[in-house]
Amino acid sequence: MTVMSTAPFQTLLLAELPYLRRFARALCGDAALADDLVQDCVERALNKQHLYDAARPIRAWLYAILRNIHVSQWRKSNLGGVQKPLEDMEAFEGAVAPEQEQNLAITTITQALDLLPLQQREVLVMIALEELSYKEAADITGVPIGTVMSRLSRARESLRILLDQRGITVLRVVK
Amino acid sequence: MMKMELIEKWALHAYADGQLGPEESREVEQLLQRNEEARKLVADIRQQQAALQQAFHPVLDETVPPALLRSARRKDVAPARWPKWAMAAGLAALIVGGASGWLAGTFTGGSAMAETLPDRALNAFNVFATDTDHAVEFSGSDKDKLGRWLVERIGAKFNIPDLSGKGYNLVGGRMLAEQDRPAGLLIYEDAAKTRLVIYVAANPAKNELPMKVTSRGKLVTCYWVESDLVYALAGQQPADIMLPLAKEAHEDFDKEG
Numbered sequence: 001m002t003v004m005s006t007a008p009f010q011t012l013l014l015a016e017l018p019y020l021r022r023f024a025r026a027l028c029g030d031a032a033l034a035d036d037l038v039q040d041c042v043e044r045a046l047n048k049q050h051l052y053d054a055a056r057p058i059r060a061w062l063y064a065i066l067r068n069i070h071v072s073q074w075r076k077s078n079l080g081g082v083q084k085p086l087e088d089m090e091a092f093e094g095a096v097a098p099e100q101e102q103n104l105a106i107t108t109i110t111q112a113l114d115l116l117p118l119q120q121r122e123v124l125v126m127i128a129l130e131e132l133s134y135k136e137a138a139d140i141t142g143v144p145i146g147t148v149m150s151r152l153s154r155a156r157e158s159l160r161i162l163l164d165q166r167g168i169t170v171l172r173v174v175k
Numbered sequence: 176m177m178k179m180e181l182i183e184k185w186a187l188h189a190y191a192d193g194q195l196g197p198e199e200s201r202e203v204e205q206l207l208q209r210n211e212e213a214r215k216l217v218a219d220i221r222q223q224q225a226a227l228q229q230a231f232h233p234v235l236d237e238t239v240p241p242a243l244l245r246s247a248r249r250k251d252v253a254p255a256r257w258p259k260w261a262m263a264a265g266l267a268a269l270i271v272g273g274a275s276g277w278l279a280g281t282f283t284g285g286s287a288m289a290e291t292l293p294d295r296a297l298n299a300f301n302v303f304a305t306d307t308d309h310a311v312e313f314s315g316s317d318k319d320k321l322g323r324w325l326v327e328r329i330g331a332k333f334n335i336p337d338l339s340g341k342g343y344n345l346v347g348g349r350m351l352a353e354q355d356r357p358a359g360l361l362i363y364e365d366a367a368k369t370r371l372v373i374y375v376a377a378n379p380a381k382n383e384l385p386m387k388v389t390s391r392g393k394l395v396t397c398y399w400v401e402s403d404l405v406y407a408l409a410g411q412q413p414a415d416i417m418l419p420l421a422k423e424a425h426e427d428f429d430k431e432g
Contacts, residue, residue, distance in 0.1 A: 010247060010248060013247050014244070014247050014248065017239045017247060018234070018235045018236075018239060019235070021234050021235075021237070021239065021243075022231050022232070022234040022235055025231055025234050026227070026230075026231045035240055035243060039242065039243060039246055042243065042247050043246060046247075046249060047385075048385075050386060051386070051422060051425055051426065053422075064426075068429055068430065072332075109226045109227060109230050110230055113227070128192075128220075128223060128224040128227050129224075129227045129231055134189070134192070134194050142334070142427075142430040149188065149189070152188060153184060153185065153188055156219070156223060159223055160219055160223070163223075
């Protein structure tokens with residue numbers, strides 16, 4: 001028999017809420033939308049808790065639920081079929097005072113992330129931010145690891161171009 | 176400078192993400208020593224990661240909105256049942272004799288669709304899974320086409336499960352008539368040509384039911400109901416083989432590619 005966590009499901013779920021909120025925030029950018037997404041995820045997770053295999057990490061299981069809801073909502077929205085072009089740099093325009101630079105930096109990476117196609121963004125978020133393995137990201141997105149890797153490398157290349165165009169190198173962001 | 180091969184670029188990503196074993200890592204480190212472009216790529220990857228983490232890690236320290244906490248603490252949910260299914264003892268309690276029997280206390284829906292679900296799946300298994308030549312209208316090699324066709328006819332979105340990880344390959348699928356509505360039947364078989372079917376149909380009742388198991392003679396059905404669709408996996412395999420397959424199928428049906 002596999003080793004199972006003895007904590008009740010809801011206790012585990014409560015402990016994961018901050019991580020679900022971070023994941024959702026990075027996926028959709030907007031804080032209110034992100035919390036709606038977490039809300040939907042929590043409800044679905046509670047309804048499906050009989051499917052949770054306690055021998056496996058709960059975070060990846062919850063992330064898969066949240067990610068699926070996000071993809072289906074995104075498909076239902078009008079933006080579903082339209083990919084934002086990389087050249088669409090309007091969101092990056094506007095003069096900002098130097099003292100706001102720190103804020104600007106964070107807003108910029110968030111905005112740059114938002115400009116990535118969803119398939120690239122979600123893979124980048126899972127691996128670079130949430131530090132999931134390629135295998136976990138492949139399981140969650142339902143594509144082969146090779147596809148995860150090519151989406152990841154395209155995401156990073158797109159992000160680099162976006163940040164370069166804005167004239168803010170990521171190095172400056174992290175200072 | 177020598178242009179990097181695609182495979183080297185991927186290795187650099189995997190290295191920066193800590194996905195390589197010690198030996199592969201050493202190879203990448205050698206590449207890094209001799210190739211400036213490689214060093215630049217790894218540095219870019221790490222800087223982006225630091226920027227992402229700096230932007231989003233503070234979310235962890237925010238106060239979780241009370242509405243979310245309330246939802247997660249909700250009391251009116253059934254306790255997790257799945258871990259018990261891994262144990263024969265728990266399994267026995269779930270199996271009810273005869274397709275008309277129900278697990279006491281858990282079946283509350285008034286959906287005729289759900290009540291007849293195990294029977295419909297078992298009947299489809301008996302009729303179609305035994306036909307070795309003409310069981311399917313679309314073969315498993317046309318999985319995408321089959322998926323689009325079934326989704327279009329049934330009228331609700333789902334993903335055809337991949338059970339190959341558990342030894343069952345998709346033979347193919349076909350359409351069934353369920354009263355005046357179309358339903359889909361997916362047929363799988365293992366290396367020994369032992370088959371099982373998955374029945375899927377629209378759920379006009381829009382209710383939800385957790386997974387249950389029922390048997391009729393040697394035939395076993397695992398079935399569950401979601402707001403858009405009803406599902407049933409049926410075959411002659413014992414329940415301790417069917418349940419993990421049903422669980423895998425359940426997860427795959429919901430997957431968004």
